[in-house]
Amino acid sequence: MSETILILGGSFAGISAAHYALKHxxxxxxxxxxxxxxxxIVNPSKDLYWRIAAPRACVSKQLMPADKxxxxxxxxxxxxxxxxxxxxxxATHVDSAGQTVSVTxxxxxxxxxxxxxxxxxxxxxxxxxxxxxxxxxAALESTYDVFQQSLKNAKTxxxxxxxxxxxxxxxxxxEILNGKPGFMASAPKNPKAKVTLICGxxxxxxxxxxxxxxxxxxxxxxLGCDVTYxxxxxxxxxxxxxxxxxxxxxxxxxxTIEADIYIDATGTRPNTSFLPKEWLDNRNRLACNxxxxxxxxxxxxxxxxxxxxxxYTRGGVIDIYSAVPVAMTNLKNDLIAHITxxxxxGDRHHTPDLKEQQICPIGTQKGVGAFAGYRVPSQMVxxxxxxxxxxxxxxxxxxxxxxxxxxGKWTPIQQAGKAGLSSG
Numbered sequence: 001m002s003e004t005i006l007i008l009g010g011s012f013a014g015i016s017a018a019h020y021a022l023k024h025x026x027x028x029x030x031x032x033x034x035x036x037x038x039x040x041i042v043n044p045s046k047d048l049y050w051r052i053a054a055p056r057a058c059v060s061k062q063l064m065p066a067d068k069x070x071x072x073x074x075x076x077x078x079x080x081x082x083x084x085x086x087x088x089x090x091a092t093h094v095d096s097a098g099q100t101v102s103v104t105x106x107x108x109x110x111x112x113x114x115x116x117x118x119x120x121x122x123x124x125x126x127x128x129x130x131x132x133x134x135x136x137x138a139a140l141e142s143t144y145d146v147f148q149q150s151l152k153n154a155k156t157x158x159x160x161x162x163x164x165x166x167x168x169x170x171x172x173x174x175e176i177l178n179g180k181p182g183f184m185a186s187a188p189k190n191p192k193a194k195v196t197l198i199c200g201x202x203x204x205x206x207x208x209x210x211x212x213x214x215x216x217x218x219x220x221x222x223l224g225c226d227v228t229y230x231x232x233x234x235x236x237x238x239x240x241x242x243x244x245x246x247x248x249x250x251x252x253x254x255x256t257i258e259a260d261i262y263i264d265a266t267g268t269r270p271n272t273s274f275l276p277k278e279w280l281d282n283r284n285r286l287a288c289n290x291x292x293x294x295x296x297x298x299x300x301x302x303x304x305x306x307x308x309x310x311x312y313t314r315g316g317v318i319d320i321y322s323a324v325p326v327a328m329t330n331l332k333n334d335l336i337a338h339i340t341x342x343x344x345x346g347d348r349h350h351t352p353d354l355k356e357q358q359i360c361p362i363g364t365q366k367g368v369g370a371f372a373g374y375r376v377p378s379q380m381v382x383x384x385x386x387x388x389x390x391x392x393x394x395x396x397x398x399x400x401x402x403x404x405x406x407x408g409k410w411t412p413i414q415q416a417g418k419a420g421l422s423s424g
Contacts, residue, residue: 001035003037003038003116004037004116005040006042006113006115006118006119007041009271009309010043010048011121011307012320013121013308014041014121015048015398016398016403017119017327019404020324021328021331022039022077023405023407024329024407025328025332026038028332030336038084039080039083040084042090042101042113044089044090045137046073047070048398049133049137050070050071050395051132052390053068054069055389056172056364058144058169059151059169059176066137066141068388068391087103087113089106089109090274091122094275097299098114099115099301100114116335117302117303117331117335118304119303119306120272121305123307125270127264128264128265151176151261155192156193157194157262158196158263159198161197161200161267162200162201162203162205164205166197166265167216167360167362168360170195170197170220170225172363172364174193174220174224177195178224180363186221187223191224196227197226198228199231200230200266201229205358207314207358208360208369208370209370211375212369212375215368215378216362223362231251231252232266233262234251235248236249246258270309272309279295285310286309291347292326292327292330292348293305293306293323293330294327306324306327307320307323312352317394325348325408325410326348329348333345346414358370359376365386366382369385
């Protein structure tokens with residue numbers, strides 16, 4: 001008999017959870033005759049897509065080549081070849097009573113994968129195809145090729161969304177079209193294109209303080225990008241179906257812009273359509289206990305969540321670092337109690353870091369941000385993220401699971417009536 005820890009999603013959260021399970025969960029599960037353990041990842045693509053770099057990757061393959069943003073998943077787990085499995089496909093249904101997940105593979109085959117514990121790390125989808133890998137690397141590269149070709153002759157570009165993706169994308173687009181600003185230049189003298197960022201709030205970058213947001217606007221203006229505040233994109237409609245057709249962008253302030261290119265960076269949509277609706281919160285994220293990261297609905301047993309799909313997080317890679325050990329430790333203790341019938345060893349709790357924290361490059365030279373509540377100078381933003389969107393600092397380490405070499409110390413917290421311990 002095989003006991004499977006099934007992980008849905010192969011991005012930062014899913015890969016991190018798999019490494020933690022292989023290094024610190026499976027070795028501590030009880031040894032029983034005839035029982036084996038494995039970790040299985042289900043993901044639509046065979047590669048991890050370094051989504052963080054999308055704002056630069058979408059505008060230039062010279063600045064951000066494909067080999068910097070796609071990382072094969074299976075080779076990262078060769079150290080655990082006997083206990084790791086990878087299925088390229090998409091989850092379509094969870095049967096919590098039978099503890100199985102229905103999966104449609106990349107070849108169209110229907111599979112039913114049983115699990116002893118389930119980790120949902122499916123992340124989110126973006127309204128623009130520029131920021132989401134839905135199938136494989138080749139498909140996204142093709143999307144980038146088409147976009148970059150259209151960008152060459154663009155005279156009017158509108159970006160919707162004043163969050164970090166919108167700001168970063170607007171900066172990259174404006175720089176690739178209008179060039180880098182001169183010394184102390186307030187704006188390009190002869191911009192090739194008019195780039196406009198539409199922000200629904202009164203300031204950019206909601207997580208950061210107003211003074212930092214104002215600096216972000218100044219850096220955008222130096223690249224030839226204007227910002228419109230307190231305005232939302234009501235609709236974006238292609239005018240005709242011919243190649244190079246413009247997009248009519250209607251705004252909530254009554255204005256209409258005829259744009260050569262419109263980029264929707266207005267937000268994200270959690271990938272939860274395959275989950276029971278009663279498990280979701282009012283934002284369609286997977287609802288979980290914010291301390292244990294356990295799904296505590298009465299119909300859910302030994303189900304956990306990590307990453308942006310979960311209700312506990314405000315997003316970001318840093319949050320994954322603290323969440324994965326919590327979810328996987330609680331999974332381990334729940335599974336041990338389920339297999340052995342022994343008393344539960346206690347929960348590990350997640351404490352969110354709510355300090356002001358966000359790093360946002362604006363073009364290839366500037367940027368704004370804060371870390372641990374402290375403002376980060378522009379040069380430091382470039383050093384941390386602006387050079388290569390964290391590829392050198394994080395990408396290969398995440399693929400190897402470097403951040404989870406050790407289990408880490410924690411204090412068990414005993415709670416009565418924990419959900420997720422049923423013997424189903």
